[in-house]
Amino acid sequence: MISRSQTKALLEREPKFDDMMGSLRATGKQPKGVIGEVRKLMAVARRFNDSYTSGYWRELDLKMHEDPDYLPWEVVKKANELNFYSLFIPKIFGGKGYSISGIGPFLEEIGSVCASVANLIGVHYLGFVGLAASWNMRLTDMVCREVVNGEKTGEPCLMSFAMTEPDAGTDSQNVEFMDTGSLACHAEKVEGGYKVNGTKIFISCGHLSTWHILFAYTDPAKGSESMVMMAVKNGTKGFSFGKKEKKMGQKASLASELVFKDCFVPDDMVLLDKTQSAGLSRSPRDITELILANIWAASRVGVAAFGSSAAKGAFEQALRFASETEVDGRPLVTHEWCQAMLAEMYKNAAVARMAYSEGAYINGMDGMVKMLNIKPLYYMMKYTPVSLLDPIMKPINKMGFTTWISRKIAFDWVDDAAVDRTDGWGSLVKFTATDMGMQNGRMALELMGGAGVRHSEHAEKILRDAKLFQIYEGTNQINRINVFKRLVARTCPGTECFCSANL
Incomplete structure (x- = not known):
């Protein structure tokens, strides 16, 4: 046929x-x-x-x-x-x-x-x-x-997903938008790791989580090329919780603010950066x-x-x-x-x-x-x-x-x-x-x-x-x-x- x-x-x-x-x-x-x-x-x-x-x-x-x-x-x-x-x-x-x-x-x-x-x-x-x-x-x-x-x-040991920023919601989710200048969470490479400065908002259950999967950028103006993924644990120096959003719905599922001020993340807590991806095509x-x-x-x-x-x-x-x-x-x-x-x-x-x-x-x-x-x-x-x-x-x-x-x-x-x-x-x-x-x-x-x-x-x-x-x-x-x-x-x-x- x-x-x-x-x-x-x-x-x-x-x-x-x-x-x-x-x-x-x-x-x-x-x-x-x-x-x-x-x-x-x-x-x-x-x-x-x-x-x-x-x-x-x-x-x-x-x-x-x-x-x-x-x-x-x-x-x-x-x-x-x-x-x-x-x-x-x-x-x-x-x-x-x-x-x-x-x-x-x-x-x-x-x-x-x-x-x-x-x-x-x-x-x-x-x-x-x-x-x-x-x-x-x-x-x-x-x-x-x-x-x-x-x-x-x-x-309980929960994980949160820390991507959204005050001026970058959707902008942080697509590579086409990441380079428009709205990203601000900066990861500066220093000896032995990264120094992170910035704020994440609307992070679901942030206050209830122990680990936070953090997305930061060595050059926020070129976010798609400079993204660094890190695992940050509660108690890390320079990391703190900010406010909890007052929402219309899903009230018990907290929307948290995470604050990073000269937060040092050692190399062994870096999930992925340019150095680790250097051998890929x-x-x-x-x-x-x-x-x-x-x-x-x-x-x-x-x-x-x-x-x-x-x-x-x-x-x-x-x-x-x-x-x-x-x-x-x-x-x-x-x-x-x-x-x-x-x-x-x-x-x-x-x-x-x-x-x-x-x-x-x-x-x-x-x-x-x-x-x-x-x-x-x-x-x-x-x-x-x-x-x-x-x-x-x-x-x-x-x-x-x-x-x-x-x-x-x-x-x-x-x-x-x-x-x-x-x-x-x-x-x-x-x-x-x-x-x-x-x-x-x-x-x-x-x-x-x-x-x-x-x-x-x-x-x-x-x-x-x-x-x-x-x-x-x-x-x-x-x-x-x-x-x-x-x-x-x-x-x-x-x-x-x-x-x-x-x-």
């Missing part, structure tokens, strides 16, 4: 098969064991909500409203007690090693009851993704094992772009799951209200207009879930952690106890060669088409799912009428929380432009995205 070469040529035409059919491609390649893991993770999340979140979200939100400086350690310690902070850390670093494909459904379930509680867990993994994206195996191993040890001792700017693409491809899928959680939570509250409330002598849910509205909300939640699931499939096959989904490696890690892996992996992770070969694979041998696919889909699912979450939040209030604005009805909190999802991890507007850059622009020869005329 059609030859193999013809099939290949036709499916390479835009839109490409690989860009369109992520879940279908994953059907044969993804280990079947992942399905069982996701089922277990969803069940764990629902049990956590039943036993804890459902009975505490209202009190927690009011507590944060009355005292914005309150630190919700009780939530962090509860999650730490349940080993939530090592669930998705690979076993080679001492973690539980659950598939990263399961983090979306896990966070969606928890977030459908309280976005703040879900974010107190999820944002820790943004720190982990930033740490892992440097491919500094020694430091990644060291920090992750502190997280695991913190679960054993009952002293890519330029410093290209490495920066690749690192950011890997981080956002993973983290935006996570935010999409948060958006789906808002869509799901709003639908569930609207359905509950419609089932319990009578209008004109009969349950509201029996009215045709209400049924149509609930069906639309159910559709929005389903679309959001399908979006982030597709993004997760694509990221699992083509993204930063794709090697963990290779079937032989996956099953070896799944069934080998950490106690047997540790004596092997600890010394291997400390070897300079391990970091070098990891970076050669991750930076020099990477498929640029796969980077476009994962980064583009990360943006696509982020704005799709978070828009669905916001839409369902509005619809829930419309369906509930005046009752919807009551704090006790839950819907108004979901709406406040949902708005933030559209803003962080890159605004939905900038994510739309990134979809054009990564997935559409190549079909329009001569068209530039993020070009100088638009900056």
Whole structure:
């Protein structure tokens, strides 16, 4: 009917098969064991909500409203007690090693009851993704094992992701914007390390974290070429916490200010700089772009799951209200207009879930952690106890060669088409799912009428929380432009995205 070469040529035409059919491609390649893991993770999340979140979200939100400086350690310690902070850390670093494909459904379930509680867990993994994206195996191993040890001792050890600055939110997330002069966190090379001066803002859970994955620049005017990634621990001289932002939503998930004043970061705490990347074939700017693409491809899928959680939570509250409330002598849910509205909300939640699931499939096959989904490696890690892996992996992770070969694979041998696919889909699912979450939040209030604005009805909190999802991890507007850059622009020869005329 059609030859193999013809099939290949036709499916390479835009839109490409690989860009369109992520879940279908994953059907044969993804280990079947992942399905069982996701089922277990969803069940764990629902049990956590039943036993804890459902009975505490209202009190927690009011507590944060009355005292914005309150630190919700009780939530962090509860999650730490349940080993939530090592669930998705690979076993080679001492973690539980659950598939990263399961983090979306896990966070969606928890977030459908309280976005703040879900974010107190999820944002820790943004720190982990930033740490892992440097491919500094020694430091990644060291920090992750502190997280695991913190679960054993009952002293939580979280990671924050410190990138946003007072004049650089989106500007710090794209190489095209990094050189426009808005970056200010300066890393001056001195003997034995770097001296850092600058401020980071809106750092999720900064005050609750022990380690901070810091992005600074030896020449802020040329940020894309001079980025330095560091791991800074609480207690480091010159590092301190500033204010906590007073936000409209997700109040218990703190937005922290981190202040660096002549903060000395020794060379052995530097995750990646020009010196460490000198032996790679890519330029410093290209490495920066690749690192950011890997981080956002993973983290935006996570935010999409948060958006789906808002869509799901709003639908569930609207359905509950419609089932319990009578209008004109009969349950509201029996009215045709209400049924149509609930069906639309159910559709929005389903679309959001399908979006982030597709993004997760694509990221699992083509993204930063794709090697963990290779079937032989996956099953070896799944069934080998950490106690047997540790004596092997600890010394291997400390070897300079391990970091070098990891970076050669991750930076020099990477498929640029796969980077476009994962980064583009990360943006696509982020704005799709978070828009669905916001839409369902509005619809829930419309369906509930005046009752919807009551704090006790839950819907108004979901709406406040949902708005933030559209803003962080890159605004939905900038994510739309990134979809054009990564997935559409190549079909329009001569068209530039993020070009100088638009900056």
